[in-house]
Amino acid sequence: MDETSQKIIDAAMALIRDKGYSATTTKDIAREAGVNECTLFRKFQSKKDIVVHGVSQERWRADVTPELFAKVQWELEPDLEMFMNTYMDRITPDFVNMSVGLRAPQLYKEILPLIMKMPKAFVSSLTEYLKKMEELGKIGHHDYESLAMSIFSSAFGYTFLKAAFEERMIYVSREDYVRSSVQMFVKGIL
Amino acid sequence: MDETSQKIIDAAMALIRDKGYSATTTKDIAREAGVNECTLFRKFQSKKDIVVHGVSQERWRADVTPELFAKVQWELEPDLEMFMNTYMDRITPDFVNMSVGLRAPQLYKEILPLIMKMPKAFVSSLTEYLKKMEELGKIGHHDYESLAMSIFSSAFGYTFLKAAFEERMIYVSREDYVRSSVQMFVKGIL
DNA sequence: GTTAAAAGCAAGCGCACGCTTTCATAAAAA
DNA sequence: TTTTTATGAAAGCGTGCGCTTGCTTTTAAC
Numbered sequence: 001m002d003e004t005s006q007k008i009i010d011a012a013m014a015l016i017r018d019k020g021y022s023a024t025t026t027k028d029i030a031r032e033a034g035v036n037e038c039t040l041f042r043k044f045q046s047k048k049d050i051v052v053h054g055v056s057q058e059r060w061r062a063d064v065t066p067e068l069f070a071k072v073q074w075e076l077e078p079d080l081e082m083f084m085n086t087y088m089d090r091i092t093p094d095f096v097n098m099s100v101g102l103r104a105p106q107l108y109k110e111i112l113p114l115i116m117k118m119p120k121a122f123v124s125s126l127t128e129y130l131k132k133m134e135e136l137g138k139i140g141h142h143d144y145e146s147l148a149m150s151i152f153s154s155a156f157g158y159t160f161l162k163a164a165f166e167e168r169m170i171y172v173s174r175e176d177y178v179r180s181s182v183q184m185f186v187k188g189i190l
Numbered sequence: 191m192d193e194t195s196q197k198i199i200d201a202a203m204a205l206i207r208d209k210g211y212s213a214t215t216t217k218d219i220a221r222e223a224g225v226n227e228c229t230l231f232r233k234f235q236s237k238k239d240i241v242v243h244g245v246s247q248e249r250w251r252a253d254v255t256p257e258l259f260a261k262v263q264w265e266l267e268p269d270l271e272m273f274m275n276t277y278m279d280r281i282t283p284d285f286v287n288m289s290v291g292l293r294a295p296q297l298y299k300e301i302l303p304l305i306m307k308m309p310k311a312f313v314s315s316l317t318e319y320l321k322k323m324e325e326l327g328k329i330g331h332h333d334y335e336s337l338a339m340s341i342f343s344s345a346f347g348y349t350f351l352k353a354a355f356e357e358r359m360i361y362v363s364r365e366d367y368v369r370s371s372v373q374m375f376v377k378g379i380l
Numbered sequence: 381g382t383t384a385a386a387a388g389c390a391a392g393c394g395c396a397c398g399c400t401t402t403c404a405t406a407a408a409a410a
Numbered sequence: 411t412t413t414t415t416a417t418g419a420a421a422g423c424g425t426g427c428g429c430t431t432g433c434t435t436t437t438a439a440c
Contacts, residue, residue, distance in 0.1 A: 004417080019295050022212030026398060036418050041399060100290060105209050116355055146362045146370040153347025153371075154340055160350065161343070165306055172336045180336040181343075188374030194387080216428060226388050231429060 005043045005053075007033040012047075013054045017097045021051065021104040048106055055111055060098070062090040064118035069125040074136060076189065079129065080182045084155045087122055088174060091156075093163035100163075119156065123148045139189050147189070154181050191247075195233045197223040199244045206241065207287045211294040238296055245301055250288070252280040254308035259315040264326060266379065269319065270372045274345045277312055278364060281346075283353035290353075309346065313338045329379055337379070344371050 001009075011032035015024040026047050030037040044050045054060045068086055072079045102111050126148040133139045158177055161169050191199075201222035205214040216237050220227040234240045244250045258276055262269045292301050316338040323329045348367055351359050 002416095020210070020212060020293060022210060023295055025396080027396090036420095037398095038400075038419090039417060042417080047398065100293060103210060103290060105213055112355075116359060119351065119355075119359060143362075143366065143370055146367055147374070149348065149360065149362055149367060150344055150371040150374065153345075153351070154343045155347075156351070157343025157345075157347040158339065161309065161346070165302075165309075169306060169309060170339065172333075172339055176333065176336055177339060180333055181340040184337070184340060184375060184378030187378040188376075192386095215426080217426090226390095227428095228389085228430075229387060232387080237428065 001057075002043075004033075004035060004039060008035065008040055008043060009050060009054045009057065009060070012050045013060050013098060016051065016101040017094055018101070020101045021107060024101075051102065051107065052110070055102070055114060061114070062092070062095045062118060064090050064121050066121050066125045069122070069129070072129060074133065074138065076133065076139065077182060077186050080151065080185055081178055083122065083126055083129075083151065084178045084182065087118075087152075087155045088159055088178070091118065091159050093159070093166075096160055096163035119152060122155070123152050126151060142189065151185055154185075192233075194223075194225060194229060195243075198225065198230055198233060199240060199247065199250070202237075202240045203244045203250050203288060206291040207284055208291070210291040211241065211297060214291075241292065241297065242300070245292070245304060251304070252282070252285045252308060254280050254311050256311050256315045258311070259319070262319060264323065264328065266323065266329065267372060267376050270341065270375055271368055273312065273316055273319075273341065274368045274372065277308075277342075277345045278349055278368070281308065281349050283349070283356075286350055286353035309342060312342050312345070316341060332379065341371075341375055344375075 008029060012024065012029045015028055015032055019028075026040055027037055029047075029050070030040055033040075040047075040050070044053065064087065068090075069083060071082065073082075099115050102108070102115075123145075127144045130139065130142065130144040130147060134141055155178075158170070158174070198219060202214065202219045205218055205222055209218075216230055217227055219237075219240070220230055223230075230237075230240070234243065254277065258280075259273060261272065263272075289305050292298070292305075313335075317334045320329065320332065320334040320337060324331055345368075348360070348364070
C-alpha cells in the first residue's frame with residue numbers, strides 16, 4: 001500500500017467516523033488527505049472501494065478474535081476483568097463511532113458480518129470459558145449464554161455510551177466500572 | 191396536526207430508521223407517505239424541519255422519564271426487573287435504529303440532548319433508588335453510580351444488540367435475559 | 381352551487397454529488 | 411538524457427439532491 005493510498009484511506013475513515021458515510025464527500029476526503037480529488041479515483045475504483053480497503057486494514061479493524069481471550073488463569077475474577085479489558089482495549093470510542101458511521105445502505109450488507117465477529121468472539125469465548133470452569137468445579141451450573149450476554153452487554157454498554165455521549169453521560173472511570181461490575185458478577189456466579 | 195402532515199412525518203421517521211437521515215431523500219419520503227413531493231414543502235419548511243417535528247411527537251419519542259420508574263415495591267429483585275422491563279418496553283429496536291439513523295451532522299446537535307435524557311433518567315432514578323434502599327437497611331453500601339451504570343448497560347446492551355444484529359446475535363429471550371441478569375445483580379448486591 | 385382550501389402534477393431551478401477528462405509538472409527510473 | 415510514473419490543476423460530465431413554480435384538480439365548507 002503506497003503512502004498516498006494510505007493517506008486517502010485514513011482520511012476517509014476518519015471522516016466517516018465523524019460524519020458518517022453518506023455525509024462524507026469525495027472532495028472532503030481529498031482535502032483531508034491533502035491530495036487532488038482525481039487521485040482518489042486513480043487509486044480506487046469508487047468511494048465505496050476506499051472504505052472496503054479501509055475496513056480490511058489492521059489499523060482500522062479492531063481485531064477481536066477468540067484467540068485474544070485465550071490467556072485465562074482459571075480464576076473467575078481476574079479472568080472476567082481480562083475479558084472486559086481486552087474488549088475495551090480494542091473497541092475504542094473511535095472504533096464504535098466508525099462502525100456507526102458505516103451504517104449506510106450501500107455498505108452495511110458487506111460490513112455488518114465483519115462487525116458482528118467481535119461480539120460473537122467475546123460471547124462464544126466467554127461461554128466456553130464458563131463451561132470449562134464448571135467442569136473444573138470452580139463454579140456451579142448456570143445458563144451460560146445468558147450470563148455471557150450479560151457480561152458482554154456490560155462491556156459493550158459502557159463502551160458505546162462513552163463513544164456516543166462522551167463525558168456527558170459517564171462519570172465512572174473504566175477501571176472502577178470494570179472492577180465493580182466484575183465483583184458483582186463474581187458474587188452472582190459463585 | 192393534520193392527517194397529511196402526520197403521514198409525512200411517519201414516512202420520514204420510518205425511512206430514517208431504515209436508511210439514515212442522509213440517505214433518505216425527500217422524494218423517498220413523499221413516495222412512502224403517498225403524497226406529492228411539493229406537499230412536503232407546503233407543510234414543512236425543510237427536510238430537517240420534518241424530523242424536528244417528528245422527534246417532538248409522542249409516537250416517535252420513547253418518553254423515558256424519572257416518573258416512569260416511580261412504581262417501586264422496595265424489594266430488590268422485582269424492582270430491578272421493573273427498571274429493566276420499563277426501559278426495554280420503551281426503547282424498542284425500532285427506536286434504537288431511528289436514533290442511530292438521526293446521527294447526521296445537520297441534526298445531531300439538536301437531537302443528542304433529547305436522546306441522552308433516557309439513559310440519564312434510568313441511571314439517576316436507579317441511583318436514587320439504591321440510595322434509599324440503603325437508608326431502609328435493605329442493602330449494604332455500594333458505589334451506586336457504578337452499580338446503576340452496570341445495570342443500565344445490561345439493559346442497553348441487550349436492546350442495542352437486538353436492534354443492530356437481530357436474531358443473528360441474540361438467542362436469549364428478553365424474559366430469560368432480564369431474569370438471569372437481575373438474579374446475578376441481586377446476589378451481587380445482597 | 382359557489383367558493384376556498386388542500387393537494388396533485390409536471391417541469392425545472394441551482395447546486396453538490398461521484399466521477400472523468402485533458403493537459404501540465406515534477407520526480408524517479410532507465 | 412530520455413522515458414516513465416505519479417500527481418496536480420481545472421474544467422466539466424451526468425445525475426440526483428432539496429426545494430420551487432404555475433397551474434389544474436379534488437375535497438369540503440358555506
